[in-house]
Amino acid sequence: xxxxxxxxxxxxxxxxxxxxxxxxxxxxxxxxxxxxxxxxxxxxxxxxxxxxxxxxxxxxxxxxxxxxxxxxxxxxxxxxxxxxxxxxxxxxxxxxxxxxxxxxxxxxxxxxxxxxxxxxxxxxxxxxxxxxxxxxxxxxxxxxxxxxxxxxxxxxxxxxxxxxxxxxxxxxxxxxxxxxxxxxxxxxxxxxxxxxxxxxxxxxxxxxxxxxxxxxxxxxxxxxxxxxxxxxxxxxxxxxxxxxxxxxxxxxxxxxxxxxxxxxxxxxxxxxxxxxxxxxxxxxxxxxxxxxxxxxxxxxxxxxxxxxxxxxxxxxxxxxxxxxxxxxxxxxxxxxxxxxxxxxxxxxx
Ligand code: KG4
Ligand code: ZN
Numbered sequence: 550x551x552x553x554x555x556x557x558x559x560x561x562x563x564x565x566x567x568x569x570x571x572x573x574x575x576x577x578x579x580x581x582x583x584x585x586x587x588x589x590x591x592x593x594x595x596x597x598x599x600x601x602x603x604x605x606x607x608x609x610x611x612x613x614x615x616x617x618x619x620x621x622x623x624x625x626x627x628x629x630x631x632x633x634x635x636x637x638x639x640x641x642x643x644x645x646x647x648x649x650x651x652x653x654x655x656x657x658x659x660x661x662x663x664x665x666x667x668x669x670x671x672x673x674x675x676x677x678x679x680x681x682x683x684x685x686x687x688x689x690x691x692x693x694x695x696x697x698x699x700x701x702x703x704x705x706x707x708x709x710x711x712x713x714x715x716x717x718x719x720x721x722x723x724x725x726x727x728x729x730x731x732x733x734x735x736x737x738x739x740x741x742x743x744x745x746x747x748x749x750x751x752x753x754x755x756x757x758x759x760x761x762x763x764x765x766x767x768x769x770x771x772x773x774x775x776x777x778x779x780x781x782x783x784x785x786x787x788x789x790x791x792x793x794x795x796x797x798x799x800x801x802x803x804x805x806x807x808x809x810x811x812x813x814x815x816x817x818x819x820x821x822x823x824x825x826x827x828x829x830x831x832x833x834x835x836x837x838x839x840x841x842x843x844x845x846x847x848x849x850x851x852x853x854x855x856x857x858x859x860x861x862x863x864x865x866x867x868x869x870x871x872x873x874x875x876x877x878x879x880x881x882x883x884x885x886x887x888x889x890x891x892x893x894x895x896x897x898x
Contacts, residue, residue, distance in 0.1 A: 555627035555874050558651070559867025560612070562604045562644030563636025563664045564691065565595050569615040570863030571626075572871045577674045579619035580864040583607040593731045601639035608647050615863065623655055630870020633661030633881070633898045634891030636691075641887035649883050658880035660870050661898040663705075663891055665692050667865035668827035670701050674868050675854040683852075684821045686812045688836070689828035689861075690717035690732065693808070694893055695766045695815055698825075701869070702876035707893040708815055709766025712755070716804055717830040719770035723777050723800055727793060737797045738833050744798030746835075751776050751803040756810070766815050773803050801835040809839045816849050823850045829860045873897050 554574035561568035570580040585603035589595050616622060631648035634641060645661065652659035669685035685696040693711035698704075714722065717734050724733010729740075754769035777800050784791055816824055824844055830836065831853055844851040858864060878897055885898045 555871070556621065556625055557628050557630055557867050557870040557874060558615075558626045559863045559865070559870050560629070560631040560644045560648050561664070561667070561861055561863045561866045562608070562640050563632045563634070564640060564861055565589060565600045565603070566861040567604050567607045567611050568861060568863030568866070569611045570867040571615055571619040571621060572674065572864065572867035574871065574875075575673050575677060575868070577864055577867070578621070579615045580862055581611050581615040581618060582862050583611050590731055593725065595637070597637045597639055600637060601643060604640050604643035608643060612647070623651065626655065626657060628658045628660060628870060628874045628880075630660045630662050630866050630873070632664045632667070632866050633885060634664065634888035636664055636889060638887060638889045641889065645885075645887050653883060658874075659883060660873050660878075661881040661885045662866060662869045662873065663893065663896055664866070665694055665893055666696070666701070666705055666896050667869040668692070668859070669696060669698060669825050670869040670872055671858045671865035672825050672827060672852050672854045673701070673872065674864060675858060676852050679825070680823055682819075682821050683823040683825050684812065684816045684819070685825045685827065686808065687828045688716045688808065688826070688830035690721060690734070690830070691715055692828060693768050695812060696893060697815070697819060697821070700876070702872045702878055702896060705894055705896055709764070709768065709811065710893075711768040711770065712764070713769050713771040714774065715830070716768070716770065716808060719774055719804060720830070720833075722774050726774075726778055726781060727791075727796065734830065734833065737801060738835065740794050740797035741801040741835055744792070744794030744796070746798040746802035748792070748795035749780060749799035751799055753803055753807045756807060766811050768807060768811070770804060773800070801833070805833070805836045805839045808836060809843050813843050813847055813849070817847065822848065823852065826851070826853045827859055831859045832856045869896070
């Protein structure tokens, strides 16, 4: 951090987390998160209207808490960054409205930035600025995206994405199928650690040779989910006890095998020697283990931030805001609209 670096306030509200953080350069000064997840658990999924109301209630207290924790005032803030998309439109609107009001009242520049790119950029707070070109795999309950990052502030290209469920979403759906609590991801992870990943051969989506041209870097997990459902049904019909650890381990293996194989192929074909993994699903131990093993084998440096940076938070948005401000990118207009389906080559609006 240098004192010349701008102090950036970041606001995240794309889903169920209200996150506010302050960053100077790549130094995180405060990161405060309020989550409405407890209110969604009984529905087994995020209810957008409940999430929006929760953002509205906690937005101002969360901003105040972050300023207090960083021991700064609003007058010290040099720029404001906020998630412009993708995400739930009502939730995004609460964060964007708060950020616009602050920018207008303080006369400070506003940057509407991309949530998914933030998941990659947050790693700069932990491991420093990215080298010139990196590959980023962003995996969570809402996204599974493979990004070629030529310049995190100016040039990001999407190489692939999921065509149906995100990786975490697939885990959550299989968790429900196996009777595990919501969200099922961490429960499957725990079960899988005691199972045999090669016990059941589940399908690897979009890996057949016919997809090599059209979907080389895309993912699909819905067929896998159906295969698990069919397997469970067959076992039950036959009166056999389910071996949950083996099912969990074999399912997890199918997901992380495809994620890492396609990601490593993309690194090699694009001559990229650094891989960044971000998003809530990067907490998954099967993914961490397989990515570490395959990167070591291929001579690729692997950067995964600690788990607290991988889930949705304000730090990722402040980090991307800081990168964009330092690169001299023009601020967003105060009239920008949030975009629930913001394209992944748009870093800031
Ligand atoms: O990034 P995140 O907190 O929220 C979204 O933007 O989606 O990611 C949450 C997702 C959920 O689907 C959750 O089940 C999954 O990440 N997840 C995991 C693990 N920890 C979180 N999935 C598998 N194994 C884990 N250890
Ligand atoms: Zn996210």
